[in-house]
Amino acid sequence: MIRLRGITKYYANAFVKTFVLRNIDLDVKEGEFLTIMGPSGAGKSTLLYILGMLDEACEGEYFFCGQAVHELNEKKRTQLHQQDIGFVFQSYHLIDELTVYENLETPLLYKKVKPDERKSLVADALDRFHIVAKKDLFPSQLSGGQQQLVAVARAVIIQPKLILADEPTGNLNSQQGEEIMELFKKLNAKGTTIIQVTHSERNASYSDRVIHLLDGWMINGEKSALPGEHRESGKRKKKYPEGT
Amino acid sequence: MIQNYLKTAWRNIVRHKGYSLITIAGFALGLACCLMIMLYILDEMSYDRFYPNAGRTVRIDVDASWADNTASMATTSAPLAALIRREIPEVEAVTRFRYYGAPVLRHGEKCFSEERFFFADPTFFDVFSVPFIQGDPRHALAQPNAVAISLSMARKYFGSAEALGKVLTADNRQDYIVSGVFADLPPQTHFHYDFIAPFGNRRDTQVDSYATNNNFSTYLRLRPDITITRFAAKLDRLVQTFAHPELEKLFGNSWAKLAQGGAYFRWLPRRLTDIHLRSHRDFEIETNSDIRYVYVFSLIAFAIFVLACVNFINLTTARATTRAREVGIRKSIGSSRGELVRQFFSEILLLVFLAVLIAVVLAQLLSPYLDLSAEKGVPTAVLANRSLLPLLGGLLLLSSLLAGAYPAFLLSSFKPAAVLKGDPVMSKKSTLRGLLVVLQFSVSIIMIIGTLVVSRQLRFMQDRDLGFGKEQVLVIRKANDLGKGVRAFKQELLARPDVVSVSSASHLMGDPEFGDELYKNPDAPAAQLMKLQRLFCDENFARVFQLRLAGGRFFDKSRPADRKGIVINEAAARALGMSDPAGKQLISMGGERIPVLGVVKDFHFQSLRQRILPMAINYWGEDAFGPLLAVRIATPDMRQALAGIRRIWERHSRGQSFDFQFFDDRFARVYAAESRLSGQLLAFSILAIVIACLGLLGLSIFIVRQRTKEIGIRKVLGASMTRISWLLSGEFLKHVLLASVIACPIAYFLMKRWLGDFAFRIGLDAGPFALAVLITLGVSLATIGVQVVRAARANPVDSLRYE
Numbered sequence A: 001m002i003r004l005r006g007i008t009k010y011y012a013n014a015f016v017k018t019f020v021l022r023n024i025d026l027d028v029k030e031g032e033f034l035t036i037m038g039p040s041g042a043g044k045s046t047l048l049y050i051l052g053m054l055d056e057a058c059e060g061e062y063f064f065c066g067q068a069v070h071e072l073n074e075k076k077r078t079q080l081h082q083q084d085i086g087f088v089f090q091s092y093h094l095i096d097e098l099t100v101y102e103n104l105e106t107p108l109l110y111k112k113v114k115p116d117e118r119k120s121l122v123a124d125a126l127d128r129f130h131i132v133a134k135k136d137l138f139p140s141q142l143s144g145g146q147q148q149l150v151a152v153a154r155a156v157i158i159q160p161k162l163i164l165a166d167e168p169t170g171n172l173n174s175q176q177g178e179e180i181m182e183l184f185k186k187l188n189a190k191g192t193t194i195i196q197v198t199h200s201e202r203n204a205s206y207s208d209r210v211i212h213l214l215d216g217w218m219i220n221g222e223k224s225a226l227p228g229e230h231r232e233s234g235k236r237k238k239k240y241p242e243g244t
Numbered sequence B: 001m002i003q004n005y006l007k008t009a010w011r012n013i014v015r016h017k018g019y020s021l022i023t024i025a026g027f028a029l030g031l032a033c034c035l036m037i038m039l040y041i042l043d044e045m046s047y048d049r050f051y052p053n054a055g056r057t058v059r060i061d062v063d064a065s066w067a068d069n070t071a072s073m074a075t076t077s078a079p080l081a082a083l084i085r086r087e088i089p090e091v092e093a094v095t096r097f098r099y100y101g102a103p104v105l106r107h108g109e110k111c112f113s114e115e116r117f118f119f120a121d122p123t124f125f126d127v128f129s130v131p132f133i134q135g136d137p138r139h140a141l142a143q144p145n146a147v148a149i150s151l152s153m154a155r156k157y158f159g160s161a162e163a164l165g166k167v168l169t170a171d172n173r174q175d176y177i178v179s180g181v182f183a184d185l186p187p188q189t190h191f192h193y194d195f196i197a198p199f200g201n202r203r204d205t206q207v208d209s210y211a212t213n214n215n216f217s218t219y220l221r222l223r224p225d226i227t228i229t230r231f232a233a234k235l236d237r238l239v240q241t242f243a244h245p246e247l248e249k250l251f252g253n254s255w256a257k258l259a260q261g262g263a264y265f266r267w268l269p270r271r272l273t274d275i276h277l278r279s280h281r282d283f284e285i286e287t288n289s290d291i292r293y294v295y296v297f298s299l300i301a302f303a304i305f306v307l308a309c310v311n312f313i314n315l316t317t318a319r320a321t322t323r324a325r326e327v328g329i330r331k332s333i334g335s336s337r338g339e340l341v342r343q344f345f346s347e348i349l350l351l352v353f354l355a356v357l358i359a360v361v362l363a364q365l366l367s368p369y370l371d372l373s374a375e376k377g378v379p380t381a382v383l384a385n386r387s388l389l390p391l392l393g394g395l396l397l398l399s400s401l402l403a404g405a406y407p408a409f410l411l412s413s414f415k416p417a418a419v420l421k422g423d424p425v426m427s428k429k430s431t432l433r434g435l436l437v438v439l440q441f442s443v444s445i446i447m448i449i450g451t452l453v454v455s456r457q458l459r460f461m462q463d464r465d466l467g468f469g470k471e472q473v474l475v476i477r478k479a480n481d482l483g484k485g486v487r488a489f490k491q492e493l494l495a496r497p498d499v500v501s502v503s504s505a506s507h508l509m510g511d512p513e514f515g516d517e518l519y520k521n522p523d524a525p526a527a528q529l530m531k532l533q534r535l536f537c538d539e540n541f542a543r544v545f546q547l548r549l550a551g552g553r554f555f556d557k558s559r560p561a562d563r564k565g566i567v568i569n570e571a572a573a574r575a576l577g578m579s580d581p582a583g584k585q586l587i588s589m590g591g592e593r594i595p596v597l598g599v600v601k602d603f604h605f606q607s608l609r610q611r612i613l614p615m616a617i618n619y620w621g622e623d624a625f626g627p628l629l630a631v632r633i634a635t636p637d638m639r640q641a642l643a644g645i646r647r648i649w650e651r652h653s654r655g656q657s658f659d660f661q662f663f664d665d666r667f668a669r670v671y672a673a674e675s676r677l678s679g680q681l682l683a684f685s686i687l688a689i690v691i692a693c694l695g696l697l698g699l700s701i702f703i704v705r706q707r708t709k710e711i712g713i714r715k716v717l718g719a720s721m722t723r724i725s726w727l728l729s730g731e732f733l734k735h736v737l738l739a740s741v742i743a744c745p746i747a748y749f750l751m752k753r754w755l756g757d758f759a760f761r762i763g764l765d766a767g768p769f770a771l772a773v774l775i776t777l778g779v780s781l782a783t784i785g786v787q788v789v790r791a792a793r794a795n796p797v798d799s800l801r802y803e
């Protein structure tokens, strides 16, 4: 479903080129649950944004479900992204001025879903995530865990093929984190592809496969990415101390 | 979707109350001004258009020039109307009218002096087709003693009773029978009349000279099938056939020769609808407005509009930082750029809509103070105006586009990857924003300089020694209604110890117009007829107004021959080429020899706008009963003097009201235009600087917030509060200084041109410029002061932790 070849990203100014991603090759199959790990500043978020088409690589090719994303214009990319991709962030990123209900509704509005269908989709999501009682509250009136729950609900409401999660449990306590990971597990079981960034081995253990980034290099790529491999990645923990 | 947008927008407005308030209020203030100015301009443009055939109605003007004299008159000779009717078939109707002064009308107990009383041809209502409420416009002026009156006059004299057939007695001499009642004229006309009476067989209407005695207003209506240009050509032919031969006789030379010497005499058609804004001739019926005001105010409205938009843009983009995250989120959940542009546009539309609503209310509240339509005496009722809705629609659309486009495209352009990671979205130095602030302050500074220069010129004109004494003079109007009784009245006045002197006069200094008369100096090498302004008075005139003699003497009542003589001013002596005129003689147009008794020193009998024109003062003799009576008073208790004079008046006047003014109040109207301009400029300058300061305030909030961390670090490194305050203020003051550099030359150029209109004017020194810059600096320092000091005093630990 995803195929990256030689993805490179750098920031250039007059004097230096700072490389963030170097020559990344990555394949993700439909229905896979992938974890990206690495120290702070390694380029994990950048990679995720590129996968989510919110950022562009400087070099390399990106195929999404067979479409050459690197060749699409902004409008087409927005469409693709709108149909198939849901985002979850560490700091939730709900729209402060909208209620829970309206936050859930917004992606559907962008997707131009009809009002009736929209209503039932939002009602379903509220139900599924047990937040019906919160639907008229604003994000600031919710706890972190609740906010992240809403954020996940917002990501899945468009029934995306791919969910991208950037440290989704980073600001949550372990119990809340657990809940979110269980949710991901369930979604993945129903066929949604999930790519998450995390610093937590525990979270990583939910996934099928783990890749590591260091200074923009992918240090255990395709070759070592065998099922069950993720259990070994625990050993590397000391080698790459976690950042914030 | 739009609901979602508006919801976000509204909640954003409510959440950032202070910010929204600055944004909306600033914009509303600017819009309110634009609105008022535009309504004023529309009002000015609507003059005389209520007449059904306004587009085809034309006034005939006269332009004439010979030797050093020129005349441009809004009046013509008496027989021209009949000539046009006879010779130009494309003219549907012609009429003449003339003003002979304000009669005192009486009906039973009711007695008023009426300023708007005109005599006219019976065809008057054919050309000025105003609706009749009673009577028939075609026959209203058929009888010699008829008078058609306006509805409000009918109410004034007759209340709710039937007006037709009632009698109005004028000046206790003449009875008029009301023959028609017409609807009141709207304020938007160059010619207001309340009474129209037929000429009957007045002698002046039968004078048979085409070129001289231009005393009549001549108006006509053209057939739709003739253009004004073709009509003008026909008039040209008439002038050649009928007026030029007459002038040849008058000047004793062939027209070709005269024309070679630069002489001309023309009859010119002037559209009715152009008169109010474009006609500034001698003998206008009322003082007209000026198209230049329309231009100047359009410019001001435009400038204020741009300022307000700029502010709006500045303030909305300054908030970009707070909105950036939202942009990132929306893009990450599937918003396209187009959607975001639409969102921000609808948001701005909401802000602008609120601003427009407030602007309407503000305009309604402020319009009495802005005083745009002073001469109409009624504040423009903003809410009642017909043009309001289309105007508002236009404003709403235009300002949303102008003020909304840049912020919408800027905000929607943010890269989600960057803003969601928390990268700064805007560089610290926003050149565009800086430029916009500079622009705003340039406009403010120009306006402040304008205000200062105009008010200085005004003060200069008011304080200047005019060459005569204008204080402690009382003017009694309509004294001629006493008839011969005026002599006894004068004597009784003089018997009072506080009355110094009393003089009758036809005109007084400061009157908009004087008559004129042509004279030539027989001793000059090439004797030319020169135009001298003409004033009639009695022998006390020089004493009442403290005129100073430069030679000869003033009139003497013990020498009856003085009635034939004149006293001229120094300007007249120069124009006629006489070095020592007293005792010499001049030749009048009629060929009479006129002795010059004396020369008075030049005095400013008109505005300082004009150079002092040549003048001839004529003697009426001791028993003169002119319309104006000037009384010089010397007393510390003016109230008592006034009461005493009133009592004397009442003994002589047979019930007529005591109509008085203080001369200096009457004279002040000379500078009415300038003092209005000065007041308006003041209002607009205050407005401009308020708007500019709101912009600066927004900018300073933004910059200070952006530099919080830097300030924290500097403080940790040991910078003092004062030092930091200066550092921050410097940033803003740079803008103001740059604005001064731009504004001063522009203001200098503009004010130089404005002052150029005045024959007597102040010099343009550095004072107003320096003062304007200082005022602007002071006001803007005060604006940013709070922000700067707060930032400088903030605990560095907080600000660093906050980051």
Ligand SMILES: Nc1ncnc2c1ncn2[C@@H]1O[C@H](COP(=O)(O)OP(=O)(O)O)[C@@H](O)[C@H]1O
Pocket (backbone or CB within 6 Å): A011, A018, A020, A038, A039, A040, A041, A042, A043, A044, A045, A046, A047, B418, B421, B423
């Ligand atoms: N706009 C930018 N200009 C320059 N460097 C940037 C910019 N944005 C991110 N970086 C750099 O890219 C690197 C990777 O960032 P990121 O992908 O956020 O890392 P991670 O998510 O792994 O912590 C960091 O070293 C960061 O400094």
Ligand SMILES: [Mg+2]
Pocket (backbone or CB within 6 Å): A044, A045, A046
């Ligand atoms: Mg990251």
